[in-house]
Amino acid sequence: MYRLRVENLSKTFVLHHQHGIRLPVLANASLEVESGECVVLHGHSGSGKSTLLRSLYANYLPDQGHIWVKHNDAWLDIVQAPARDVLAVRRQTIGWVSQFLRVIPRISALEVVMQPLLDLGVSRDVCEDKASMLLTRLNVPERLWNLAPSTFSGGEQQRVNIARGFIVDYPILLLDEPTASLDAKNSAAVVDLILEAKARGAAVVGIFHDESVRNLVADRLHNMATVEAKNDH
Numbered sequence: 152m153y154r155l156r157v158e159n160l161s162k163t164f165v166l167h168h169q170h171g172i173r174l175p176v177l178a179n180a181s182l183e184v185e186s187g188e189c190v191v192l193h194g195h196s197g198s199g200k201s202t203l204l205r206s207l208y209a210n211y212l213p214d215q216g217h218i219w220v221k222h223n224d225a226w227l228d229i230v231q232a233p234a235r236d237v238l239a240v241r242r243q244t245i246g247w248v249s250q251f252l253r254v255i256p257r258i259s260a261l262e263v264v265m266q267p268l269l270d271l272g273v274s275r276d277v278c279e280d281k282a283s284m285l286l287t288r289l290n291v292p293e294r295l296w297n298l299a300p301s302t303f304s305g306g307e308q309q310r311v312n313i314a315r316g317f318i319v320d321y322p323i324l325l326l327d328e329p330t331a332s333l334d335a336k337n338s339a340a341v342v343d344l345i346l347e348a349k350a351r352g353a354a355v356v357g358i359f360h361d362e363s364v365r366n367l368v369a370d371r372l373h374n375m376a377t378v379e380a381k382n383d384h
């Protein structure tokens with residue numbers, strides 16, 4: 152069962168402050184992702200992996216093409232969808248996990264992790280249990296849970312962010328180098344979370360520069376087209 156269909160997606164950045172230079176990054180990119188499958192975006196630095204992933208989360212607006220998302224049992228094109236639908240998709244259907252935490256002053260790590268699940272109306276007890284379980288699995292020491300993550304180390308913030316990304320069982324997960332600067336033990340914990348998400352049927356799209364992590368999670372690679380091929384269009 153497909154959860155995500157990308158059709159003929161194109162994106163050219165226009166650098167208005169640099170003589171209007173045009174940078175074609177995506178040209179007719181197409182991709183389908185099934186439930187339970189992990190597709191890893193693969194290509195050299197600058198080939199557009201982040202641009203494609205950000206477009207899937209509707210952070211970037213493509214110039215043309217469609218991104219069909221299975222949302223509440225119906226297909227929704229998030230390229231065309233109004234902002235309120237995009238917000239609903241982000242709340243219920245697509246999770247985004249990157250290596251960077253957007254720190255909110257004075258909000259504790261436990262609250263930061265629980266928030267997306269609380270927003271879905273799940274009871275506080277259940278949210279707290281799940282957040283505690285995730286923080287434990289990701290080796291965030293319990294003495295930190297009630298502190299705001301602004302003073303945490305980079306790796307601790309990264310793991311809080313990953314716990315937040317996995318608190319909701321999203322049908323689609325977008326992973327932007329979630330293991331980038333983690334040690335082997337914590338990378339293995341993240342790999343386990345990804346494999347569990349696949350096992351419950353999540354469709355996963357990710358960027359992983361670490362080859363060993365990529366080999367453990369990827370069902371297949373999506374090769375980004377070369378710039379030369381893009382310019383032929």
Ligand SMILES: Nc1ncnc2c1ncn2[C@@H]1O[C@H](COP(=O)(O)OP(=O)(O)OP(=O)(O)O)[C@@H](O)[C@H]1O
Binds near residue numbers: 164165176196197198
């Ligand atoms: N917001 C932006 N404005 C202008 N150009 C951009 C923007 N974002 C990305 N680009 C350009 O688009 C191209 C693709 O960048 P992107 O970050 O998608 O590549 P990537 O494959 O993820 O690279 P890396 O592996 O190095 O992270 C680059 O040439 C980059 O300079």
